[in-house]
Amino acid sequence: xxxxxxxxxxxxxxxxxxxxxxxxxxxxxxxxxxxxxxxxxxxxxxxxxxxxxxxxxxxxxxxxxxxxxxxxxxxxxxxxxxxxxxxxxxxxxxxxxxxxxxxxxxxxxxxxxxxxxxxxxxxxxxxxxxxxxxxxxxxxxxxxxxxxxxxxxxxxxxxxxxxxxxxxxxxxxxxxxxxxxxxxxxxxxxxxxxxxxxxxxxxxxxxxxxxxxxxxxxxxxxxxxxxxxxxxxxxxxxxxxxxxxxxxxxxxxxxxxxxxxxxxxxxxxxxxxxxxxxxxxxxxxxxxxxxxxxxxxx
Amino acid sequence: xxxxxxxxxxxxxxxxxxxxxxxxxxxxxxxxxxxxxxxxxxxxxxxxxxxxxxxxxxxxxxxxxxxxxxxxxxxxxxxxxxxxxxxxxxxxxxxxxxxxxxxxxxxxxxxxxxxxxxxxxxxxxxxxxxxxxxxxxxxxxxxxxxxxxxxxxxxxxxxxxxxxxxxxxxxxxxxxxxxxxxxxxxxxxxxxxxxxxxxxxxxxxxxxxxxxxxxxxxxxxxxxxxxxxxxxxxxxxxxxxxxxxxxxxxxxxxxxxxxxxxxxxxxxxxxxxxxxxxxxxxxxxxxxxxxxxxxxxxxxxxxxxxxxxxxxxxxxxxxxxxxxxxxxxxxxxxxxxxxxxxxxxxxxxxxxxxxxxxxxxxxxxxxxxxxxxxxxxxxxxxxxxxxxxxxxxxxxxxxx
Numbered sequence: 001x002x003x004x005x006x007x008x009x010x011x012x013x014x015x016x017x018x019x020x021x022x023x024x025x026x027x028x029x030x031x032x033x034x035x036x037x038x039x040x041x042x043x044x045x046x047x048x049x050x051x052x053x054x055x056x057x058x059x060x061x062x063x064x065x066x067x068x069x070x071x072x073x074x075x076x077x078x079x080x081x082x083x084x085x086x087x088x089x090x091x092x093x094x095x096x097x098x099x100x101x102x103x104x105x106x107x108x109x110x111x112x113x114x115x116x117x118x119x120x121x122x123x124x125x126x127x128x129x130x131x132x133x134x135x136x137x138x139x140x141x142x143x144x145x146x147x148x149x150x151x152x153x154x155x156x157x158x159x160x161x162x163x164x165x166x167x168x169x170x171x172x173x174x175x176x177x178x179x180x181x182x183x184x185x186x187x188x189x190x191x192x193x194x195x196x197x198x199x200x201x202x203x204x205x206x207x208x209x210x211x212x213x214x215x216x217x218x219x220x221x222x223x224x225x226x227x228x229x230x231x232x233x234x235x236x237x238x239x240x241x242x243x244x245x246x247x248x249x250x251x252x253x254x255x256x257x258x259x260x261x262x263x264x265x266x267x268x269x270x271x272x273x274x275x276x277x278x279x280x281x282x283x284x285x286x287x288x289x290x291x292x293x294x295x296x297x298x
Numbered sequence: 299x300x301x302x303x304x305x306x307x308x309x310x311x312x313x314x315x316x317x318x319x320x321x322x323x324x325x326x327x328x329x330x331x332x333x334x335x336x337x338x339x340x341x342x343x344x345x346x347x348x349x350x351x352x353x354x355x356x357x358x359x360x361x362x363x364x365x366x367x368x369x370x371x372x373x374x375x376x377x378x379x380x381x382x383x384x385x386x387x388x389x390x391x392x393x394x395x396x397x398x399x400x401x402x403x404x405x406x407x408x409x410x411x412x413x414x415x416x417x418x419x420x421x422x423x424x425x426x427x428x429x430x431x432x433x434x435x436x437x438x439x440x441x442x443x444x445x446x447x448x449x450x451x452x453x454x455x456x457x458x459x460x461x462x463x464x465x466x467x468x469x470x471x472x473x474x475x476x477x478x479x480x481x482x483x484x485x486x487x488x489x490x491x492x493x494x495x496x497x498x499x500x501x502x503x504x505x506x507x508x509x510x511x512x513x514x515x516x517x518x519x520x521x522x523x524x525x526x527x528x529x530x531x532x533x534x535x536x537x538x539x540x541x542x543x544x545x546x547x548x549x550x551x552x553x554x555x556x557x558x559x560x561x562x563x564x565x566x567x568x569x570x571x572x573x574x575x576x577x578x579x580x581x582x583x584x585x586x587x588x589x590x591x592x593x594x595x596x597x598x599x600x601x602x603x604x605x606x607x608x609x610x611x612x613x614x615x616x617x618x619x620x621x622x623x624x625x626x627x628x629x630x631x632x633x634x635x636x637x638x639x640x641x642x643x644x645x646x647x648x649x650x651x652x653x654x655x656x657x658x659x660x661x662x663x664x665x666x667x668x669x670x671x672x673x674x675x676x677x678x679x680x681x682x683x684x685x686x687x688x689x690x691x692x693x694x695x696x697x698x
Contacts, residue, residue, distance in 0.1 A: 118415035144433035171425035191407035230519035232634035
């Protein structure tokens with residue numbers, strides 16, 4: 001449909017009485033929609049609401065099924081932080097996630113710069129080399145990866161655990177393509193002007209391209225932060241010591257008890273472990289939506 | 299060995315025939331195509347056979363090994379021939395219509411230097427080669443070995459690790475479980491995602507508030523989702539049973555019952571992924587806009603017809619994208635949920651292929667068998683993606 005035809009049809013919608021009649025009759029339909037969305041919101045929110053409530057309760061309170069906060073928040077906090085050592089796990093997760101997210105973003109920016117602003121022999125081979133890795137989920141090759149990383153001596157003790165958790169994930173095909181796509185839509189005049197002014201490629205990247213790419217960077221940060229923070233199988237397999245374990249796996253210490261699970265501390269741990277990714281997601285939601293490739297043709 | 303020669307000849311002829319037909323359709327020289335195809339056929343048939351040295355055709359091996367060998371040869375030829383045919387086709391297309399050059403090629407304003415781009419790409423390439431390509435190839439090598447975690451020695455067992463899967467009931471059970479979980483999770487999360495996104499897209503007050511309230515579980519990890527649903531569904535006093543008991547007087551031992559436990563995994567996974575689907579469907583609906591559906595409404599199409607004939611086809615690229623991401627999620631990311639929720643039980647009812655690989659490779663330490671299972675899963679993912687591209691790809695509508 002051409003733009004003029006679309007404008008025409010939009011105009012005709014405004015003019016015809018049909019649309020005003022529809023608007024009036026839509027009112028009960030909208031109440032209907034509100035009711036439906038209320039129910040869905042309730043169902044989606046309830047599990048987390050209940051988890052937060054249980055996080056403040058003693059075991060006996062949990063089995064009385066109350067929907068109001070209990071009195072055991074301080075006790076549960078004590079168990080979670082001092083006995084289960086969740087504070088250390090949180091610090092580990094924060095460190096690992098920040099290193100991987102920042103590293104991935106920088107390496108992807110460099111790769112995007114090379115793909116769009118340079119002409120070099122074998123470009124499409126290099127491009128294909130990166131593209132194919134999109135079809136290689138880490139989970140498939142995780143056994144061989146563990147052997148490789150342990151062969152380097154990474155992950156076997158506390159000082160090398162961070163290496164095993166970060167280095168294999170520093171490159172990102174998704175990120176490289178996201179930036180390649182984004183840079184390709186930036187007018188070429190910009191880099192010509194920058195070159196006339198004597199800018200070197202990295203100066204052009206950090207002073208011109210990066211300030212124009214905050215939405216894309218924000219989208220990549222959201223995806224990667226959540227991906228890395230939520231990793232479970234890899235840290236469980238690659239890190240042997242407990243001292244440098246990430247929080248997703250560290251929660252296990254709250255589950256495995258001989259006397260049955262005490263849900264108060266477990267849920268407090270789960271809630272604490274979910275705060276950083278939720279925060280990043282809520283803060284960068286707009287960037288996530290507008291920077292993502294889906295909306296690129298607009 | 300006498301059988302290698304006939305196999306090579308058949309592969310050469312088949313490759314030559316395939317490429318000759320391709321070249322004829324492209325209106326290129328047919329003998330040239332036959333030559334290219336012959337080379338491709340030889341290379342493709344050797345792709346798996348060179349490292350394996352035709353071991354599955356040895357006289358003392360079973361028939362199933364030989365069948366697997368033929369499949370591997372065919373697969374190798376497909377991997378070499380089909381992409382080459384596609385690349386030749388697009389190269390010819392580009393040569394004939396030089397105007398439709400892609401944006402990357404004729405771009406102005408590029409920097410000079412041949413070393414600089416490689417320096418920029420080097421860190422990415424090294425990490426991808428070392429931590430993705432090398433372990434992939436290593437997984438293929440491990441899959442032909444009888445080897446244990448931490449053991450210094452290993453023995454070559456040809457394709458036994460693969461062919462033994464066909465009679466491995468534990469493995470077949472995990473296969474069925476994975477299929478069930480994937481179909482249930484993907485179907486439910488896509489249908490619900492579309493339904494809710496359509497509702498949020500209605501011109502209602504507070505739509506953005508609803509959106510924010512609905513999408514955030516995307517940020518919650520599969521592991522934490524497992525913990526949360528363990529709280530809701532646990533057999534000794536989960537709140538769901540408390541509700542059910544008080545309202546309709548039944549109580550289901552959710553996590554102890556082999557036919558109920560997979561559904562808890564489905565519910566937890568759908569709950570976690572739903573927000574993601576809503577987000578993408580909403581973006582799709584916003585891209586489509588309301589113009590088309592409103593003009594159809596003027597033409598007298600009712601809401602269901604508008605949805606079915608206009609909205610749904612225009613959303614197909616997004617459905618297609620979500621189908622692949624949700625299937626990958628169901629295959630791999632459910633691991634964390636299952637590990638906290640059921641530990642693969644009861645009676646292995648929630649042991650997926652990925653969970654089984656973990657048990658075989660790590661818990662039992664049988665690296666060769668686990669590697670073979672990984673490769674089958676890898677093939678499933680690739681095969682599913684290609685199938686989607688071929689079937690859905692033709693019906694997908696791009697652009698509004």
